Amino acid sequence: MRKLHAVWLAMILIVSACTPVYDNTDEVVRETTDEESEEKAIIPNYDLSDNTYRMILTEGASKISAARGVTTNQMGNRLDIAEFEGGLQRHSKEYYNPEEYYFQPGQFLDDDTLLSWLGRASESNEEGLNPELDEDSASEEEFRETPRYISNIVEQNYLTREGDDDVVELAGLTIGISMRSVYDFQAEGRDYSENISTSESLSKGREYANTILERLREREDLQNVPVAFAIYEEEEDNAESPGNFLSKGYAGGSDNSVGNWEDIDEEYVLFPSDEAEEDHFDDAEIFSDFRTEVSDYFPNFVGMIANGFYVDDELREVKIDIPIQFDSQTEVTGFTQYVYSLVMEMFEDHYSVEVKINSMDQQESLIVKEPGQEEPFVHIYD
Template sequence: MKKKTALLFSLLMSVLLISACSKNTNSNSNNTAKTSGTTTNKGYQTTGKTTDSDYQGVIQDGKYKTNAARGVGISQNADNLLNLKSFESGMTALSKDQFSPNKYVFQEGQILSKSTIENWLGRVSSSNPTGLNPKDNGQKDAAKRNPIYVQQIEEQDYMNENNGKLSLGGITIGIGMNRKDYYQKEEYGSTYTSDISQAEMIKQGRIAAAKVLDRVRKQNGVSANTPIMIAMFQQAENDSLVGGSFYAYTVSKNGNEISNWNNTNLSSYTFPATATKSVPNDNDETSFEGFQNKIKNFFPNLAGVTAQGQYKNKTLQGLKVNITTQFYSETEITSFTQYVAQAAKNYLPSGIPIDITVKGADGTVQSFLSRQSGNGNFYTHVFSSY
């Protein structure tokens, strides 16, 4: 979570599109994002970027180049959509340390096809020799069956832009690993769980990463010295209130051997803390409780105030707050948003990026607040109903 997240980007784009029928509650014009696309004479265009920490994207023939394989995963282990959001935003955040937004242009993965990733995520068999997961041993008992270890794979490409041409400058491959494998003994039957130890998850992840690196090196357009980052992600459980976290990464600058792994020391936590999992720093929990109590006391029509925090070691790196209301009047939403901005400034930890999303009971986004790292004031936007 650095500065603007993917959610902020998409919401800001919505703001630009509906600005004629919506209004800002923040009079600080310094927070208004400015974008400018750059057209080349080679048939592609870059999107421009809102801040120096953002990547420019690639537009080809007037259309954004999407990743056809985005979101491919094992269906029974994909109930927690927060995993996908944490997976994608975490990949981009880790990639910025290796592929600087000031030097590279972001392109959605174009090398690995949807069918390729689907085959890799399958079990190895005579009909699917490229499967990264072990063959089905026919067992139904949770402790005896071969579980699904590798849950999802995604590719991000980082392009060099020189003399009006784009060339592949680097690749990030994210690999999502399960700690729990959900399965059914019979179709439409009850769901059971095979537990996977952390040590086994890491072991199987490294085996899969070595195979993936070797295979990616052999793809068309990838050279022996194309830098490839492989980032390992631990999936959160299906009923978790937070997404998973990246736990390790490696960078291969040439060849297909992995010489070392780097621990990220990243982890995600829920606010307020649960009985089984407290946050690393009690001061952060106290700050959130103060914020939560302040807005609940002033506006009683709230269904819930929760947050997801990401830590590196024991230091909070960023916070995503979700507030569910029972407001229907636009004046109520506007007043509430203004009050939340002040309460967040006074109570939530300073010096870190914070995103706050206010939703109605039906899931409709009513307003959005965001603060960049090191900034004291929040950008706010209320979405009008017309």
């Protein structure tokens, strides 16, 4: 029996020695206001790039964010959803350096709080930020005069580590405020829409930022936390390009009002479009030539659109979607190789290019070229 035990022990030691150990996370403690309920959390040891935040994941949490479902329900354009949340993190880098701060989805504003704030002010909802109106009896004119300006609020948390300790604490918040550019409503049995000017959205958004800051400061755990704000203007629900950020401001840990507002000069431009032809003619010509080359190779392709992202009127990235019906995997490979060569030859080097090739709502291949990169990344899906 002892010999048998020795054999089993040897086998266990051999297996243990051969089993790889993956040390790809760092366990920390996230401080809370309740000293008896500290949360354990993990931080990945690797980030996706030098310019991205490492995300804190709370162990055993039933939800990643306190308000996961609000954005999807409040914003009608999927492109707006992606740009609002992703762009908010991009603008947060001005205040919270990714080399020093960790990211965590908002933990303070839950679904009920946000839905209350996004509703209309009323006797039953004093927290509503949108102007008061009895929508059951309001006339068309009353709807137009008092639209629902604000559609969504997103909270993001930024944390730092305390020295060399395995403790992280909240060091800053970012609050995104999304404003409608078009207000759709129904009055007297008919559907209407009202355009909201950018200047009006900007003015209202800054008012909301101060109101939201006042409410955050009412919480003991947020009284001395810096808060950055960014105001976003949505596109229409059926638009093929997302909206854009208008302005950002900041309140230091001891501030009770938002200051240091600065305008944001960003926009997404659809190719082909009249706007692209008028405002970005040279880029529109490059896309037109690219489109022609693709149609020469594959005359029956369904169509192609692209979104160019401009910052301070300079093109930073272009994302191209090519929908084509393929008959075989070899066609996918051949066409991807051809598009790869076009990307190398036709697009300039100072902006990123992403090409998605799709068929029947399924992505077939991906080509990505970053500025300064000699050769694009290419992946063909099985």
